[in-house]
Amino acid sequence: MKFPPRPIFGFTSRYPGLTNVLANDIEVMEAFEPDSGLPNPVGKQFKGIWDTGASCTVINSHIINELNLKPSGKVKILAVGDNGKVNEYITDTYSINIVLPNKVTIYGVVAAKGEIGGGDALIGMDVITLGDLAITNSNQKTVMSFRTPSVQEIDFVREIDEHNRKIIRANLSEDKRRRERNKRKAEKRKGKKKI
Numbered sequence: 001m002k003f004p005p006r007p008i009f010g011f012t013s014r015y016p017g018l019t020n021v022l023a024n025d026i027e028v029m030e031a032f033e034p035d036s037g038l039p040n041p042v043g044k045q046f047k048g049i050w051d052t053g054a055s056c057t058v059i060n061s062h063i064i065n066e067l068n069l070k071p072s073g074k075v076k077i078l079a080v081g082d083n084g085k086v087n088e089y090i091t092d093t094y095s096i097n098i099v100l101p102n103k104v105t106i107y108g109v110v111a112a113k114g115e116i117g118g119g120d121a122l123i124g125m126d127v128i129t130l131g132d133l134a135i136t137n138s139n140q141k142t143v144m145s146f147r148t149p150s151v152q153e154i155d156f157v158r159e160i161d162e163h164n165r166k167i168i169r170a171n172l173s174e175d176k177r178r179r180e181r182n183k184r185k186a187e188k189r190k191g192k193k194k195i
Contacts, residue, residue, distance in 0.1 A: 010131070010147030011102035019142045022050040022135070023119060024101050028063055031095035031108050041067075043099060046120035050133070050144070054124035058114040059094065063121060069094045075112050098127065104148065106130065 013024055029043030044066055056075070063069070071092035081087045091113045098106045098121075106127050116122055131148030169177070 006149075008147055008149065008151060009102070009104040010145065011100060011104050012143060012145040013101060015142040015144075017142070018137055018140055021118060022142075022144050024048050024050075026101075026121065026123075027099035028059065028067065028121065029097050029099075030067060030069060031097050034107070043067075043097075047118075048098070048100075048121045048123050049116065049119040050128070051122045051124055052128060052133075054122045056126045057096075057098070057109050057111040057124045058116060058122040059096065059111045060116050060120055061113065064094060064113060067096075069096070072110065075110075077112055077114060079114065098123070100146070104146070106148070 025045055026048035027043040028046050030041040032038065032041055046063055072095045073093045074090055075093050077089055077091050079087050093110050093112050096109050096111050098109055109127060131146055132150050132154060134145050134154055136143045
């Protein structure tokens with residue numbers, strides 16, 4: 001893989017077993033421009049839950065109160081409640097910066113206010129689509145890795161096809177491999193004759 005000529009940031013979280021909640025300690029602070037020359041606002045540690053079903057990042061009132069955040073606008077939210085009922089409501093938005101593990105910083109996130117069970121913030125698709133997210137569960141342990149910006153397409157099917165092709169080829173007898181080689185050579189010669 002060849003990386004582009006610009007910085008790439010990322011982190012990997014390893015969980016002790018299989019997990020059904022992808023959570024990290026994150027730092028949240030009021031949004032600021034790092035090159036402004038002004039002092040950075042104070043950030044605080046919170047628990048962030050990654051949610052591919054959330055179109056935007058959501059923070060609870062605990063974060064808003066602790067950081068004394070001021071609303072920056074309003075947004076309509078659709079949330080699934082009890083018995084799958086969809087609730088629609090208008091809520092305030094807040095401009096924040098989020099520092100993920102390994103100091104991966106996402107600037108200028110417009111986060112909606114909402115109450116979150118099991119955490120303080122939902123990291124939604126607005127952040128996830130800024131990079132590449134991969135989740136694996138090898139050896140009964142969940143590993144999540146995130147990088148930003150996006151570097152390349154991840155295609156498990158392509159990897160599987162290549163793996164299976166090598167396995168099948170390795171399991172062929174020498175005689176079958178010879179016949180397969182001869183068949184490919186014949187097809188090549190036949191193709192050249194048509195031209």
